[in-house]
Amino acid sequence: MTQFHEQRTIHMYLPDDYLYSQKRYPVLYMFDGHNLFNDEDATYGKSWNLANQILWNQKELIVVGQECSHHGNDRLYEYSPYPFADEELQAMGEGFGEGTMNFFIHELKPYIDVHFPTLSQRETTWIGGSSCGGAMALYAGMRHNDIFSRSLVLSPYLIPTSEYFLLEADHTNFVGPSSFYISWGALEGSSKHAFVQETKIVTEIANRLLKKGAHIQFNVKPEGAHTESDWEQEAPVFLNYLFQNE
Incomplete structure (x- = not known):
């Protein structure tokens, strides 16, 4: 990563026959690549098991996952496009998300x-x-919609930067059809109040994007938690979303 003077591991999924099939494939870029495929690489010992989910759901695509920084709170800064402060995490920073993009x-x-x-x-x-990566996917789908046409926004970490995201939605102009899959769960925050906050923020951002012509699909999960296991269970839904015709 030239701007940060760092090297990062890239975790990829490729169709088994990609070398000789003569096919070309859509590409899903993802954050927190170490959590996607193998439990032994995942931060908390549980991955999304995404490779098997792709095979079981018979999808043909390439997945490219960028591993985040594992130093202190650096992940929060690299995966936030705006200044933020979170007392619970004891984190405050400028946000270097645009550098990541x-x-x-x-x-x-x-x-x-x-x-x-x-x-x-x-x-x-x-x-x-997901989480900070979900917020980044939302940001990328707005700010860089000339590059990315579909965004998977799972359990986005939005509360500390909600006003910035609302302003971003107001200033977004889509160059072509743009789609956002946005999911969040009732059991993700430390209280039901956090779920209410998240729902209000996501709904307001979505309303502003809808006025700009975006396609939005919500997936509100009454038993949804902020874990890799939950995002693995969600994989059939968001994989189908990527390939559906609007």
């Missing part, structure tokens, strides 16, 4: 498009993540 757009995507059989156009370039 510069890496995705100007370094990672060009490399992937050169070295792998991608469908590189906007319509088949997607982005997704």
Whole structure:
């Protein structure tokens, strides 16, 4: 990552026959790549099991997951596009999310498009993540909708930066059809009040994006928790969303 003077592991899923099928595939870029595929790589010992979910749901795509920083609160700063403060996490920072997006757009995507059989156009370039990564996927789908046409926004971490996201939605102009899958659960925060807050924020952002012509699909989960196990269970729904015709 040139801007941060760091190197990061990239975790990828490729169809088994990609070397000889002569097919080209849509690409889903994701945050927290270490949590996607293997339990032994995952921060809390449980992954999304995403490779098997893709196979079981018979989807053909490439997934490119960027591993986050594991130093202190650096992940929070790299995966926030705006200044934020969170007393519970004892974190306060400027937010370097746009620098992260510069890496995705100007370094990672060009490399992937050169070295792998991608469908590189906007319509088949997607982005997704959960928690801070979900917030980044929402941001990317707004600020960089010339690159990404579909965003998977799972359990987004929005409360500390909600006003910035609302302003971003107001200033977003879509260059083509843009879609957002947004999910969150009632058991994610420390209280029911957090769920009410999250619901209010997400709904208001979505309303503003709908006025701009975006397609939105909500998935509100009454028993949803903020865990990799929950996002794994959700995989059939969001994978189908990526491939559905609007």
